[in-house]
Amino acid sequence: MEVEEEASAHTIDEIYANGDDAQRHRAIISGEQLDLEAYAALYSGRTKVTRLLFIADHCDNASMHLEALRMAYDEIKKGENTQLFREVVQKIDGRLGPDYVSDQAWLASVDRRAEQRKEKLESELNAYRTNLIKESIRMGYNDFGDFYYAHGALGDAFKSYVRARDYCTTSKHIIHMCLNAILVSIEMGQFTHVSSYVSKAEQNPDALDPITVAKLRPAAGLAFLEAKKYKLAARKFLETGPELGNNYSEVIAPQDIATYGGLCALASFDRTELKGKVIDNLNFRNFLELVPEVRELIHDFYSSHYASCLDYLGNLKANLLLDIHLHDHVEKLYDEIRHKALIQYTLPFVSVDLRMMASAFKTSIAGLEKELEALITDNQIQARIDSHNKVLYARHADQRNATFQRVLQTGKEFDQDVRAMLLRASLLKHDYNNRSSRKLQI
Amino acid sequence: MNLNMNSVESLVAQIQGLSGSAEDITHLHGLLKQSEELIQSESARLMGCLAELDPSKHSLGYLYILEACTSTVISKEQANEMVISIARFINDCAAEQIHLAPEKFISICKKFKDQVMLLEAPMRGVVPMLTAVRKLQPSSEHLTPLHPDFLLLCLLAKCYKTGLRILEDDIFEVDQPRDFFLYCYYGGMICVGQKHFRKALELLHNVVTAPMSTVNAIAVEAYKKYVLVSLIHLGQFSTSFPKYTSSVAQRNLKTFSQPYIELANCYGDGKISELETFVQANRETFESDHNLGLVKQVVSSMYKQNIQRLTQTYLTLSLQDIANTVQLNSSKEAEMHVLQMIQDGEIYATINQKDGMVRFLEEPEQYKTCEMIERIDLSNQRIMTLSKKLTAMDEQLSCDPQYLGKAGRERQRFDFDDFDTVPQKFNI
Numbered sequence: 121m122e123v124e125e126e127a128s129a130h131t132i133d134e135i136y137a138n139g140d141d142a143q144r145h146r147a148i149i150s151g152e153q154l155d156l157e158a159y160a161a162l163y164s165g166r167t168k169v170t171r172l173l174f175i176a177d178h179c180d181n182a183s184m185h186l187e188a189l190r191m192a193y194d195e196i197k198k199g200e201n202t203q204l205f206r207e208v209v210q211k212i213d214g215r216l217g218p219d220y221v222s223d224q225a226w227l228a229s230v231d232r233r234a235e236q237r238k239e240k241l242e243s244e245l246n247a248y249r250t251n252l253i254k255e256s257i258r259m260g261y262n263d264f265g266d267f268y269y270a271h272g273a274l275g276d277a278f279k280s281y282v283r284a285r286d287y288c289t290t291s292k293h294i295i296h297m298c299l300n301a302i303l304v305s306i307e308m309g310q311f312t313h314v315s316s317y318v319s320k321a322e323q324n325p326d327a328l329d330p331i332t333v334a335k336l337r338p339a340a341g342l343a344f345l346e347a348k349k350y351k352l353a354a355r356k357f358l359e360t361g362p363e364l365g366n367n368y369s370e371v372i373a374p375q376d377i378a379t380y381g382g383l384c385a386l387a388s389f390d391r392t393e394l395k396g397k398v399i400d401n402l403n404f405r406n407f408l409e410l411v412p413e414v415r416e417l418i419h420d421f422y423s424s425h426y427a428s429c430l431d432y433l434g435n436l437k438a439n440l441l442l443d444i445h446l447h448d449h450v451e452k453l454y455d456e457i458r459h460k461a462l463i464q465y466t467l468p469f470v471s472v473d474l475r476m477m478a479s480a481f482k483t484s485i486a487g488l489e490k491e492l493e494a495l496i497t498d499n500q501i502q503a504r505i506d507s508h509n510k511v512l513y514a515r516h517a518d519q520r521n522a523t524f525q526r527v528l529q530t531g532k533e534f535d536q537d538v539r540a541m542l543l544r545a546s547l548l549k550h551d552y553n554n555r556s557s558r559k560l561q562i
Numbered sequence: 563m564n565l566n567m568n569s570v571e572s573l574v575a576q577i578q579g580l581s582g583s584a585e586d587i588t589h590l591h592g593l594l595k596q597s598e599e600l601i602q603s604e605s606a607r608l609m610g611c612l613a614e615l616d617p618s619k620h621s622l623g624y625l626y627i628l629e630a631c632t633s634t635v636i637s638k639e640q641a642n643e644m645v646i647s648i649a650r651f652i653n654d655c656a657a658e659q660i661h662l663a664p665e666k667f668i669s670i671c672k673k674f675k676d677q678v679m680l681l682e683a684p685m686r687g688v689v690p691m692l693t694a695v696r697k698l699q700p701s702s703e704h705l706t707p708l709h710p711d712f713l714l715l716c717l718l719a720k721c722y723k724t725g726l727r728i729l730e731d732d733i734f735e736v737d738q739p740r741d742f743f744l745y746c747y748y749g750g751m752i753c754v755g756q757k758h759f760r761k762a763l764e765l766l767h768n769v770v771t772a773p774m775s776t777v778n779a780i781a782v783e784a785y786k787k788y789v790l791v792s793l794i795h796l797g798q799f800s801t802s803f804p805k806y807t808s809s810v811a812q813r814n815l816k817t818f819s820q821p822y823i824e825l826a827n828c829y830g831d832g833k834i835s836e837l838e839t840f841v842q843a844n845r846e847t848f849e850s851d852h853n854l855g856l857v858k859q860v861v862s863s864m865y866k867q868n869i870q871r872l873t874q875t876y877l878t879l880s881l882q883d884i885a886n887t888v889q890l891n892s893s894k895e896a897e898m899h900v901l902q903m904i905q906d907g908e909i910y911a912t913i914n915q916k917d918g919m920v921r922f923l924e925e926p927e928q929y930k931t932c933e934m935i936e937r938i939d940l941s942n943q944r945i946m947t948l949s950k951k952l953t954a955m956d957e958q959l960s961c962d963p964q965y966l967g968k969a970g971r972e973r974q975r976f977d978f979d980d981f982d983t984v985p986q987k988f989n990i
Contacts, residue, residue, distance in 0.1 A: 496875040508878040524929040531941040546736045
């Protein structure tokens, strides 16, 4: 008994301390400024450019801004997208020196090549169409889609890919088409298409190899994230298999899967789900290893070290705001995680000293009172605040009294409604009688 | 001339003679109906003969004569006498005889009301009208055309308590929609005067949701008051109408009450200063609708709502914090408001002046007393009676030939497989 009490006292102290002594053990460095080279190396294709441009638009740091633009310029020059090239040059505005200005020669040659290729593709496609060879027509449309995509005409690319659907003969073709459509839709930001094409692809389970399955999951997750359905998004990200590796770098990196999945899960899962699907999930562990901060903050949250958890979150925030998919959702996710932390903190106690709670959450007592008031009004916490002594008391509703109140209330409402109904019926009856008697008189 | 004199006298004699048993009364009624013209033309003469008749025994005859007298134009001097004589008659008359000629009774009561208002002494009319209503009603569940007039007099005379007595009856039978609208509207105003906001809300709700084929002014005014009372009593207002509201009302009522709906929106935002500026800006509109008093009550109710909300989240709170949250100017004002609410029984709390703290308590009602059990039992009884009434009405309606005729007409022609709810012979 005594030993148990000592042990439990020790854990209570630990909870109150909220991970402060754990800081000494922590060897992990908190989120530092984003390393652009490393970040850009995770991605390939068009998404690399759009992400770099997004970072350039949203970062405060002037050197990072220019660095991002420079890397974007280099990347675009490797491709054939003249529209994006013009955009980047405008944004650079000559600040990076004479190497990074509008290259008219390159533009002209790319456009010329594009025209030639387009004509060639068109003639080929027409030839295939007259010959009615399904496979060739399908490949023709695919090539067109690829061409448009490379040149940044995303709408046309999508249309071409979708046209290939009528000429798909095997499941593999369908899946190939779906993956293309998904890629273009994500780039366009039309995530409803993403969901529909993911489900279309999943309807052919026999032709799906593990890597494709692993690709479809995060695509669906992104669609849910965009739709603010964080719970479903978290589930999708967590189901992604480790076979994904770097195979989907034209859309998403494994670090992103860990971050998105981890944050959405924290914001929307309850404790059992969090333990079962995140902490004990062996597959997901591989992803979490890539972003140790997210791993640490999830563990801190689960073991009630809220101060350090919120610390990690604060440090990560700056970098997360630069992420193209997460940017709009960071605030909301952070709020939800904070609320969950507050609720979870108060759940096991009958009374909580607000002073200790405020220090645990690194906030002032007044601010904490306001936050708790909002949560209580929202019925997320069942408690009352004793503002004089600064204590939070758990309050469990008296079921018996509440039932009596409801009964009397229902009785009154029934009474009122039935009487009103009978009155209305009487009015209608007399009105009807009047009308029919008038009709008879006429 | 002679003939007329004779017929007048013979009429009086017949009235006196035939006011005994029930068959005599019906005979008399027939005679009186035939002699209508005579009565109308000889009204002045007959007025003099009234002294020979006893209102309690010869009510029917008295009624006819009195009605003929009042149908002519009355001057102001005569008005006073008229009021006295009608009041006396209403007091003394026999209800069964009145029921044979209700329109005439209603007509003289309405004239009575007009005279009383002309004399600017509505107080004089309150008690006689109450008696009149009670005598005219076949049962306490019927609404008569005299109800709204009575309530109007109560309002003008500020005798709200007398009005409340009539309002406590449950009405189930209505003859004229217009009477019903006025009854509910005036009734609502009386309840507001007595601060019975729940009943006022109910009455005004009935006006707003009553079946109507065209929008009428009563419904519009009632809707304006409905918005205000809803804000005072419930702390909120929803602009959606219940399903059973007539489509006419749903489309049109809101357009006539724009400033009130905006007031409700402003209230919903919860900022008192904005609410007060809005009220100031639209002061004239509210005043011209005679609703300024209610609007002021709406503003003060907002403080109450805010304080109520605090009782849900706090156990103890300092007066200064209350003042800040509820946007009052000082803790003294906060103390005043809380004190008022405790006295009115709207919240349960104790004020500790030494610390400047308010402690919010749970509702002391434990639902364990005999009175509570009685209350619940009474409620049960009422609901059972209502249920029985509802089933009785349903049965009655399903046997009503008009209903069956209409249902029969609208039934599908060739559905032989379906269970036939209406007998074949109603297939018109």
